[in-house]
Amino acid sequence: MKKKAQIRKKMKLALKTFDFSDRQRQTQAIIDQFLISDIYQQAQTIAIFMPMSFEFDVTRLLNDTSKRIVIPKTLPQRKMIFTDYDEDALFLTPFGVRESKSDFAVIPDLIIVPGLAWTEDGYRVGYGGGYYDRYLADFTGQTASFVYDFQILPTIERNKFDIPVRHIFKV
Ligand SMILES: Nc1nc2c(c(=O)[nH]1)N(C=O)[C@@H](CNc1ccc(C(=O)N[C@@H](CCC(=O)O)C(=O)O)cc1)CN2
Ligand SMILES: Nc1ncnc2c1ncn2[C@@H]1O[C@H](COP(=O)(O)OP(=O)(O)OP(=O)(O)O)[C@@H](O)[C@H]1O
Numbered sequence: 001m002k003k004k005a006q007i008r009k010k011m012k013l014a015l016k017t018f019d020f021s022d023r024q025r026q027t028q029a030i031i032d033q034f035l036i037s038d039i040y041q042q043a044q045t046i047a048i049f050m051p052m053s054f055e056f057d058v059t060r061l062l063n064d065t066s067k068r069i070v071i072p073k074t075l076p077q078r079k080m081i082f083t084d085y086d087e088d089a090l091f092l093t094p095f096g097v098r099e100s101k102s103d104f105a106v107i108p109d110l111i112i113v114p115g116l117a118w119t120e121d122g123y124r125v126g127y128g129g130g131y132y133d134r135y136l137a138d139f140t141g142q143t144a145s146f147v148y149d150f151q152i153l154p155t156i157e158r159n160k161f162d163i164p165v166r167h168i169f170k171v
């Protein structure tokens with residue numbers, strides 16, 4: 001079984017070299033599936049993330065005006081809140097992601113969880129900050145991830161904090 005650090009390195013490279021048209025095709029198919037799903041239709045407030053250039057391209061959802069869209073904001077002690085998405089009130093963190101200037105925390109009813117690799121049953125490797133596992137520890141709403149085909153692995157080592165996402169959207 002591959003160690004998490006090894007998986008991170010390998011997946012970052014695979015994402016950065018992912019063929020442009022295959023990426024576009026998979027992105028569109030996955031978002032189409034999501035938009036007709038019950039979990040999308042039943043959610044009022046959806047947490048998306050501000051993607052780095054190589055991450056899953058969620059731009060289409062950020063601009064969805066039929067839902068309240070919130071995005072992650074990291075705080076000291078590896079804590080995280082979600083704040084309203086306002087494209088005119090963002091700043092760039094040292095990690096390279098955009099976050100809201102606002103500190104007003106909103107609890108979403110659906111969280112789209114970012115990451116680098118997943119198993120079919122929702123176990124995940126992220127960037128190693130533990131932000132999502134900490135948040136999900138006392139979150140009772142829905143969770144889902146969008147996954148390109150090569151990001152699915154047969155097994156991932158687990159620690160006691162790992163919380164699987166409840167829905168995987170893939171091609
Ligand atoms: N687009 C996007 N936003 C996201 C996440 C994500 O995966 N994708 N996150 C998912 O969790 C959170 C940020 N995750 C982070 C994970 C690790 C480190 C980290 O290791 N930082 C180093 C210094 C920065 C560096 O590595 O260059 C450190 O704190 O020492 C920071 C943020 C919230 N926002
Ligand atoms: N609920 C929690 N309480 C305390 N520590 C936690 C919790 N969740 C995760 N951690 C710690 O955070 C660190 C990172 O966890 P892990 O390697 O699973 O990150 P990840 O899932 O890749 O990152 P992320 O959740 O940010 O996407 C680990 O040291 C882990 O023990």
